[in-house]
Amino acid sequence: MTPPVVILVRPQLAENIGMCARAMLNFGLTEMRLVAPRDGWPKKGARQASSGASIVLDTVKLFETTQDAIADLNKVYATTARERGQMKPIFAADEAATNVRTLADVDLRTGILFGPERMGLSNDDVALADALISFPVNPDFSSINLAQSVLLVGYEWWKLISGGQAPIAPTRSSPPAKREHVLAFLDYLEAQLDEAAFFNPIEKRAIMVRNMRNIWHRLEMTEQDVQTLRGAVSALVVGRRGRNASKNGS
């Protein structure tokens, strides 16, 4: 049973990274990824704060971008205390743990994004996720420490695993697409839309792209879906080109 990957995006303090490693190992999570830690990596202070969770720190993987850090994963959650207006499904940590296990049962991998200590994940990072995790919390004091957030995710995971309930696994004919395939499709689509002058006015392109990507992310595309949709877009572009060429040519 593969536990979820913990991805710390732009964490600030090495001590917090160490405390996250400890919290992870308390609940059987061992794979930590760091995206652009503020003070570099490895960094003094992390190991002591981990209280012996060396198995986690020794295997940390370092990435420059969130997109790189999630490329090989099949499903991505973003933790947030605030609604982001991105129309993504929102789960409590126990519900998310159930979803993670359902995927792990068929060897599919999930990653969970955690933002920097002060400000949390950026909207662009959140946009990369399929769904959100938000903890039930006192609405008058809702800012949870980074390692505490990691702990709650690990705790719910371990509760589920050690409790031994039988999960119901929906069958999937094709696995959830790898992020890199989804993102390559979106890049292709947007390039075609650029050529077609769809993004208008151009200064709104960034927000239009994000909004449209959020539409696509809701699909939770399978590999087969990506191929089908890419084929459809390509047909619209190339088929039209061919028709126009033959209409106008010779």
Place this chain on the structure above:
Amino acid sequence: MTPPVVILVRPQLAENIGMCARAMLNFGLTEMRLVAPRDGWPKKGARQASSGASIVLDTVKLFETTQDAIADLNKVYATTARERGQMKPIFAADEAATNVRTLADVDLRTGILFGPERMGLSNDDVALADALISFPVNPDFSSINLAQSVLLVGYEWWKLISGGQAPIAPTRSSPPAKREHVLAFLDYLEAQLDEAAFFNPIEKRAIMVRNMRNIWHRLEMTEQDVQTLRGAVSALVVGRRGRNASKNGS
């Protein structure tokens, strides 16, 4: 509904006391008692570590002995990772929260004991309790940070009180689209794909259409989504036509 009292027995570091205060307030616990804190009280460092949980720190009560600290309570739990051979009932944190609430319903008060950072509660402290709380945890790495233990107790309490749902829900900027608008979009898309000779071989058109419609239906499109996607398809078709026309014309 009166939450449980958090009692820190001989805590060592002021920072940890502050982090406990923060974890408490995150989940609606406000009453903290300290038994013989090693470095005295109040102590510099606690407030900053609390990240603004002043309501907790301002009302801390100080005691010399654990016995004094629990005098006015009706029920006492001790948190421990080890079985103490004291024949006390042992609960997970969620079960304990249920018990606490049952008592609170009839105005009875519960306290939960947490031991010092390094060694946990003494057997004498454990002996003062009615029952134990022990967290489900990785047996190979079971030492949980003090503030993390407090957090888990608070989390299970708040989950119970609040119903445990994620505290935020996705906003919908636009209502779910009417079926006729969705179907009109799909008709339009398929007509364009017909022109582009996408459905190939043609005898598979019916099943290809059905499969692609099933992809789109998963989107649960809003009116805004339908407009956006129709615009995107149209741009791919018309923009290409325009470009080809100007490229080939005159």
